[in-house]
Amino acid sequence: PSFPWPSVTAKLINGGIAGLLGVTCVFPIDLAKTRLQNQHGKDIYKGMIDCLMKTARVEGFLGMYRGAAVNLTLVTPEKAIKLAANDFFRQLLMEDGMQRNLKMEMLAGCGAGMCQVVVTCPMEMLKIQLQDAGRLGGSVQSKALESPHCFALQIHHHGSASAPSSRSYTIGSASTHKRPSATVIAWELLRTQGLAGLYKGLGATLLRDIPFSIIYFPLFANLNNLGFNELTGKASFVHSFMSGCVAGSIAAVIVTPLDVLKTRIQTLKKGLVEENYSGITDCARKLWIQEGPSAFMKGAGCRALVIAPLFGIAQGVYFIGIGEHILNYSELNNLRL
Template identity: 85%
Template structure:
């Protein structure tokens, strides 16, 4: 195995492990984000903390991880595709993918964002359905005649006031809408993931490059970690309005 192949394999493993750890650590915050985005002006939750507290009281601690299994299953192939695609396009657009060229780095990030939606779109579709199930179920628990606006917004005839599974939702979508059902919201997903990758990959590469030691040719773990945090935070802030649009489809 060549050093380049080993490097790519290491990046894929690191990306997969990082994705699994990230999902485990921040999934409750992601759940709160989804439920706050999908309130549709009903003010069920006053904010993130209020949402998490009400979720924990109504659904237990594990309720805050509703839909996490979908992400834990699909986050590794998602990160693998994203990282591999970014490296591929960097190699294609720049000699050895090493020199600093902001425009080419942004194009490589654009390509990575386009490729990852193959996994991201169905993953987000199923995750959001499961995350929002508790919020949609609340009116049914307090009243037997819930308004029609509390019904699911993607599965059609699938009922969501009973706790659905990812398998049930996926099967219902495939049965009623075909493969296109799993890729509903593809346009909004592209509008979110492409700008994110365009911002994240070049920013991380350039920030990380600032900490490269002359002797080792590598940045320290702490510097790389902070570079990733800064790049990821700024990219996430930039695309949050588009992420909210996806959640409402």
């Protein structure tokens, strides 16, 4: 069957707008999630609220948005690819894309999850380094280095304690210290490790995102269908928004153990007492032995609070059809010209 490419363009616009709005709203919670998941041994933060309060006090309000720039830059293509790919595969596998077929819906979600990691993996790789810098800054036993040059050396040495350091981060001066930017980190990874450096943790990202999409998209479609109105031909705005929130939060909590593994593997800077991991199996084994089964659910509440509004907003933007309105406005202007 032919695929409606104008519709894809509108969906790409919708996905991008939804991603920008969602990240702006929930990024501080996402930062708390990363820092909580990366805690080893003695906890610096007791929970999400404690983490946000300490971050705001030590690093200022903007400290809660550390790493937001790279997320905002890449979330548009990421969300656009995810949502458009799901629609594409639904259209391909289910003729008109509207039938209720759970197996085909799950397969379409799987395809969407596989497509999005092209952007998701490097985006989260860079975001995690910036988000986690403040956690290490709050730790007495930290190897985090101040200058971008030293950070590059640490990447090259894979977190070796022998990498030179001019001065460690301290909790009292986190806001005044110069920290490496996403551009510096990306360049050093490419220079020292090639493209593989940016795609560190690709397997763990796929392991998280494919199950998430398999759960989320069919669950949302079926929840949203419960509110179908024959008069309007679709569910109400509130129903679509809530369906996105519920489906997103359920899928997020279920795959939290995989997200914890991905976060640990992708974190380059380690404290002195923190482990390095050779892969997914090694990370899971060490986490189980050293921190117990509960460690696999670290940040689950934060993830639910992040993902629920992200996908609720996404479905709300789709419902309003902002992309369609923009394209129609553009077409009208072209006709006038």
